[in-house]
Amino acid sequence: MNQKYLVPLAVVFLLFLVAYTGVEGAGLQGFFGIFVPYAAVVAFFGGFFYRVTKWARSAVPFRIPTTCGQQKSLPWIKQNCIDNPNTGTGVFLRMVLEIFLFRSLFRNTKAAFNRSEKNELTYSWEIFLWVGALAFHYAFLTVIIRHLRFFIEPVPGWIKFLEYLDGIAQVGLPGLFLSGVVLLAAVLFLLARRIYDNKVSHISLAADYFPLFLIIGITISGISMRYFTKVDIMGIKELTMGLVTFNPVIPEGISGLFYGHVFLVSILFAYFPMSKLMHMAGIFLSPTRNMANNNRAVRHINPWNYDVKVHTYEEYEDDFREKMIEAGLPVDKKE
Amino acid sequence: MSDEIKPDALLDKIDYKTPTTDWMSTSSVQIRPGMYCYSANPKSLDTLDMPYSRKWNPLEEDWKLPENWQEIIHEGLKTRLERFRTFRVFMDICVRCGACADKCHFFLGTGDPKNMPVLRAELLRSVYRNDFSTAAKILNKFPGGKSFSGSRSMTLDVLKEWWYYFFQCTECRRCSVFCPYGIDTAEITIMGRELLNLLGLNIDWIATPVSNCFQTGNHLGIQPHAFKDMIDFFTEDIEEITGVDVDPQINKKGADILFITPSGDVFADPGTYTCQGYMILFKYLKDKYDLNVTWSTYASEGGNFGFFTSHETMKRLNAKMYAEAKRLGVKWILGGECGHMWRVINQYMDTMNGPADFLEEPVNPITGTKFENAKSTKMVHICEFTADLIKHDKLEMDISRNDNLVLTYHDSCNPARGMGLLDEPRYIINKTCKEFYEMPENTIREKTFCCGSGAGLNAGENIELRMAGGLPRANAVKYVHEKFGVNSLCCICAIDRAAFPALMEYWVPEVDVIGIHELVGNALILEGEHKRETDLRMEPLPGVEQTKEEDDE
Ligand code: SF4
Ligand code: SF4
Numbered sequence: 025m026n027q028k029y030l031v032p033l034a035v036v037f038l039l040f041l042v043a044y045t046g047v048e049g050a051g052l053q054g055f056f057g058i059f060v061p062y063a064a065v066v067a068f069f070g071g072f073f074y075r076v077t078k079w080a081r082s083a084v085p086f087r088i089p090t091t092c093g094q095q096k097s098l099p100w101i102k103q104n105c106i107d108n109p110n111t112g113t114g115v116f117l118r119m120v121l122e123i124f125l126f127r128s129l130f131r132n133t134k135a136a137f138n139r140s141e142k143n144e145l146t147y148s149w150e151i152f153l154w155v156g157a158l159a160f161h162y163a164f165l166t167v168i169i170r171h172l173r174f175f176i177e178p179v180p181g182w183i184k185f186l187e188y189l190d191g192i193a194q195v196g197l198p199g200l201f202l203s204g205v206v207l208l209a210a211v212l213f214l215l216a217r218r219i220y221d222n223k224v225s226h227i228s229l230a231a232d233y234f235p236l237f238l239i240i241g242i243t244i245s246g247i248s249m250r251y252f253t254k255v256d257i258m259g260i261k262e263l264t265m266g267l268v269t270f271n272p273v274i275p276e277g278i279s280g281l282f283y284g285h286v287f288l289v290s291i292l293f294a295y296f297p298m299s300k301l302m303h304m305a306g307i308f309l310s311p312t313r314n315m316a317n318n319n320r321a322v323r324h325i326n327p328w329n330y331d332v333k334v335h336t337y338e339e340y341e342d343d344f345r346e347k348m349i350e351a352g353l354p355v356d357k358k359e
Numbered sequence: 360m361s362d363e364i365k366p367d368a369l370l371d372k373i374d375y376k377t378p379t380t381d382w383m384s385t386s387s388v389q390i391r392p393g394m395y396c397y398s399a400n401p402k403s404l405d406t407l408d409m410p411y412s413r414k415w416n417p418l419e420e421d422w423k424l425p426e427n428w429q430e431i432i433h434e435g436l437k438t439r440l441e442r443f444r445t446f447r448v449f450m451d452i453c454v455r456c457g458a459c460a461d462k463c464h465f466f467l468g469t470g471d472p473k474n475m476p477v478l479r480a481e482l483l484r485s486v487y488r489n490d491f492s493t494a495a496k497i498l499n500k501f502p503g504g505k506s507f508s509g510s511r512s513m514t515l516d517v518l519k520e521w522w523y524y525f526f527q528c529t530e531c532r533r534c535s536v537f538c539p540y541g542i543d544t545a546e547i548t549i550m551g552r553e554l555l556n557l558l559g560l561n562i563d564w565i566a567t568p569v570s571n572c573f574q575t576g577n578h579l580g581i582q583p584h585a586f587k588d589m590i591d592f593f594t595e596d597i598e599e600i601t602g603v604d605v606d607p608q609i610n611k612k613g614a615d616i617l618f619i620t621p622s623g624d625v626f627a628d629p630g631t632y633t634c635q636g637y638m639i640l641f642k643y644l645k646d647k648y649d650l651n652v653t654w655s656t657y658a659s660e661g662g663n664f665g666f667f668t669s670h671e672t673m674k675r676l677n678a679k680m681y682a683e684a685k686r687l688g689v690k691w692i693l694g695g696e697c698g699h700m701w702r703v704i705n706q707y708m709d710t711m712n713g714p715a716d717f718l719e720e721p722v723n724p725i726t727g728t729k730f731e732n733a734k735s736t737k738m739v740h741i742c743e744f745t746a747d748l749i750k751h752d753k754l755e756m757d758i759s760r761n762d763n764l765v766l767t768y769h770d771s772c773n774p775a776r777g778m779g780l781l782d783e784p785r786y787i788i789n790k791t792c793k794e795f796y797e798m799p800e801n802t803i804r805e806k807t808f809c810c811g812s813g814a815g816l817n818a819g820e821n822i823e824l825r826m827a828g829g830l831p832r833a834n835a836v837k838y839v840h841e842k843f844g845v846n847s848l849c850c851i852c853a854i855d856r857a858a859f860p861a862l863m864e865y866w867v868p869e870v871d872v873i874g875i876h877e878l879v880g881n882a883l884i885l886e887g888e889h890k891r892e893t894d895l896r897m898e899p900l901p902g903v904e905q906t907k908e909e910d911d912e
Contacts, residue, residue, distance in 0.1 A: 027506075028381075028506075031503065031507065032507075075451070078447070079444060079447055079448050079451070080444075081441070082440060082441055082442070082443060082444040082446075082447045082448075083441070083442055083443070083444060084443075084444045084445075085442060085443060085670075085710070086706055086707055086710055087706060087710070088445065088543075088546070088706050088777070090532055090535040090536060090541055090543060090776055090777075091775070091776055091777060091778055091779035091805065092536050092776070092779075092805040093779060093781070093804075093805060094779055094781045094782050095732065095778055095779030095780060095781075096732050097730075097732050097743050097780070097783060098728065098743060098746060098747055098750070098783070099728075100750060101746075101782050101783065101786070102782070104779070107805070108779040110732070122539070122541075126539055128458075128536065128537060128538060128539050128540075128541065129456075129458055129537075129539040131536065131537055131806075132458050132537060133461075133462075133537075133801055134461065135375070135461040135462075135467055136375075137373050137375065137467070139370060139371070139373070143370055143834070144834065144838070145467060145830070145831055145834040145835075147799075147801040147802075153456065153457075153458060157456070157539075221457065222375075222376055222377050223375070223377055223457050223460045223461065223472070223475065224455070224456070224457040224460070225377075226377035226378070226382060226472055226478075227382075227455045227457060227460065227472075227475065227477050227478055227481065228455055229455065229506075229507070229508070229509035230506060230507040230508075230509075231507055231508055231509055232454070232455050234507075298492075298493065298494030299494065300451070300452060300453065300454045300455070302451055302452055303452040303453075303454050303540055306448050306451060306452030306540060307452070307539070307540050309444065309448050310445075310448055310449075310452075310540050310541045310542070311444055311445045311448070311541075312445065312535055312541035312542075312543045312546075313540070313541035317705075317778070317779060318732070319705055319706050319709060319710070319735075319736065320704075320705055320709065320732055320733040320734075320735060320736035320738070321731060321732050321733065321734050321735055321736075322735055323709045323710065323713055323714055323735045323736075324709070324710045325710065326710050326711070328442055329710070329711065332671055332674050332675045332678070333408070333675065334675050334678040334679070334682070335573050335574060335675075335679075336682070337657050337679075337682060337683065337686055340575075340576065340657050341657075343574070343575075344575075344582055344583050344584075347582060347583060347584040348583045348584065348656075350584060351583065351584035351587045351588070352587070353583055353584070353587055353609060353610055353656065354610050354611070354612070356686075
């Protein structure tokens with residue numbers, strides 16, 4: 025069982041070392057600072073596009089939303105317009121809540137069985153996964169947006185404002201960004217859950233640990249660059265601006281730590297489209313959530329609907345005509 | 360039931376701690392008696408021209424598979440990935456967060472980790488990754504790559520595991536409610552069963568009803584004259600109880616409405632009492648409002664076990680509904696109380712066998728209500744219909760006849776999670792009886808627990824599976840039984856009515872099972888009826904017994 029997380033952990037560690045020593049020892053700045061990031065971005069967008077078109081090419085033969093509330097029926101019965109939408113607006117709201125607030129995860133419960141006199145099965149509200157997941161995703165998003173300052177010159181006001189909010193705790197110097205801390209805490213929580221929650225650890229694959237370690241590696245290297253080892257920010261911005269303007273340059277004196285960080289980010293980008301991380305796009309396409317429950321009111325068309333062999337009434341009556349007549353049942357063809 | 364596992368022994372086995380071994384390495388599946396259903400009778404497969412019909416025994420080593428079975432599965436997977444976006448997306452995006460893990464009644468009742476919805480799906484997903492994921496294919500070239508990507512080749516052991524666990528899922532969709540991406544393991548089970556059917560690996564409790572339904576119009580294989588006999592028999596019973604001949608119409612051309620309900624209602628107690636409830640209602644509407652409702656022997660099955668076989672089979676069986684409505688020239692179709700029948704009608708029928716442009720948009724001629732939500736399918740649920748009648752005060756009822764009942768209500772999986780029919784039945788219950796208590800919040804409405812016997816698993820030989828799978832539901836019934844003295848479990852599903860009596864007897868023996876239209880039938884006051892002494896079960900009405908006893912003294 026240990027293998028499942030020890031191997032990915034070792035792989036992430038190795039990847040970091042490869043970049044670090046590659047730069048510090050072999051002077052491969054160009055490779056890790058220019059080639060790899062470009063390749064990763066190409067792999068990300070190419071892979072993402074490939075994956076999504078593949079999904080989109082699969083047909084949607086039936087409208088099968090999972091209904092989680094009262095349907096629209098009689099006018100005096102109150103419909104749950106969001107959890108059982110029958111209109112586009114309802115579906116839109118449902119999706120927004122799902123995508124931005126993880127509404128389904130919010131419902132999570134934990135079952136327990138108490139073998140005693142009463143033998144009760146109980147279900148308690150289990151909010152931690154929801155909190156952890158929400159914290160993780162929003163912290164990650166904030167971190168990504170903050171990083172845009174490396175790719176835009178001059179840095180737009182709204183990014184500065186976000187940074188201001190993110191640093192509002194005003195601890196330490198340079199000011200502590202909450203997002204980084206929350207991200208690390210959340211990802212560690214998700215990891216701990218995967219290792220220590222009996223059921224989750226049983227279903228986990230090495231492929232589930234890998235992105236977690238990758239993100240942990242990215243976060244730790246990022247945090248240490250900002251707060252502890254103090255890298256050459258001006259140099260880094262020169263490099264990143266070079267990348268986005270397609271005038272790549274390798275300024276002198278950027279530490280290997282930075283290249284290790286960038287390498288892990290690149291791996292994450294390249295790995296993204298071929299992994300479960302595609303749930304980010306998949307959630308938009310999930311037919312149990314993104315369709316209206318209005319099948320009985322509006323006909324849905326199945327693009328590959330084909331004719332099937334049925335047992336017709338005529339055949340049926342031929343089989344049973346005499347018995348039907350005897351029983352006094354009406355028949356179409358009397359003999 | 361003597362050789363069966365006792366409730367205590369079953370409870371002793373429940374342990375939600377999963378083993379520490381890797382689930383993929385414990386691959387050779389133990390098919391255990393009590394947990395599986397017998398294989399399909401080859402004759403039943405032949406009726407439908409299903410492939411590879413043969414005698415085979417799940418317990419034996421050799422399943423007598425066609426030589427190229429792996430190829431058949433691979434091709435079958437490929438086709439389904441192209442045909443169903445659900446399938447493809449669900450294969451790709453599960454993050455194994457475990458939110459669905461303890462939502463499945465089979466996991467809760469057995470503690471078997473492969474009954475966690477996510478693992479059930481992974482059984483198939485692991486093969487999908489091996490065969491169809493480019494990333495996994497590259498990874499698998501490296502040592503340990505297979506375990507990293509979680510892929511495995513399609514072996515006989517894997518196939519047996521599929522079979523065992525896809526027939527331990529009742530396609531109830533409870534897992535889908537909790538999944539952050541709506542991944543519906545029921546959908547994956549449906550695909551899994553389609554694939555198994557490509558190799559002739561159906562279970563008999565599905566294949567034979569399907570074959571019967573195709574040939575004779577209903578799952579039980581009741582021929583038209585026997586169907587009529589049964590209805591006549593109910594007519595006599597009702598006459599004895601009420602003094603009124605309800606004179607049902609069968610295969611009647613030119614009726615206003617065609618009524619279709621599962622054949623279980625016609626042939627198995629306690630569904631038969633619900634059936635009598637329908638008959639009383641139709642008589643009432645005929646006398647009072649001149650509404651003509653007809654039954655059909657050709658379309659004498661509302662349920663659709665084809666749904667548990669393959670999409671194609673579902674379509675073949677479902678076709679009868681529209682065909683019969685057209686032949687009889689009715690205005691629209693009314694559907695009885697059933698679970699999966701309504702999932703099929705609500706989410707598949709119009710797409711598969713529509714458009715039903717020969718029917719009229721359904722309007723209740725008595726109240727004038729337009730059933731806007733059914734204007735394309737032209738099929739209305741009887742609970743919608745009756746709720747509308749009651750709301751408009753069109754039914755005269757004496758609900759004290761239901762005073763013996765202390766009710767709770769079970770939401771069937773399919774009307775709850777594949778439709779959203781939640782408040783209509785509750786409205787009828789509240790208008791036909793006085794004492795009604797809900798089960799705990801996490802076990803009703805969209806979070807309802809399956810009876811444990813749906814999706815074709817209501818056989819006799821898998822009784823341990825059924826009792827274990829039904830435990831979460833029964834446990835909630837027990838709770839209200841002890842707390843409020845609930846003595847009747849009300850439901851709107853024929854499979855429930857067939858499955859619950861055994862489940863209740865096992866876990867909560869003091870609770871009876873009853874359909875909604877049995878309540879209606881008891882309460883409705885027919886024109887010209889005599890004073891009723893008994894309810895539809897021929898048991899004394901509240902108050903009646905006492906008077907009798909007093910007389911005796
Ligand atoms: S809840 Fe959904 S994403 Fe999470 S493990 Fe279950 S199926 Fe996968
Ligand atoms: S559909 Fe129901 S029975 Fe099947 S895995 Fe999900 S919860 Fe379990």
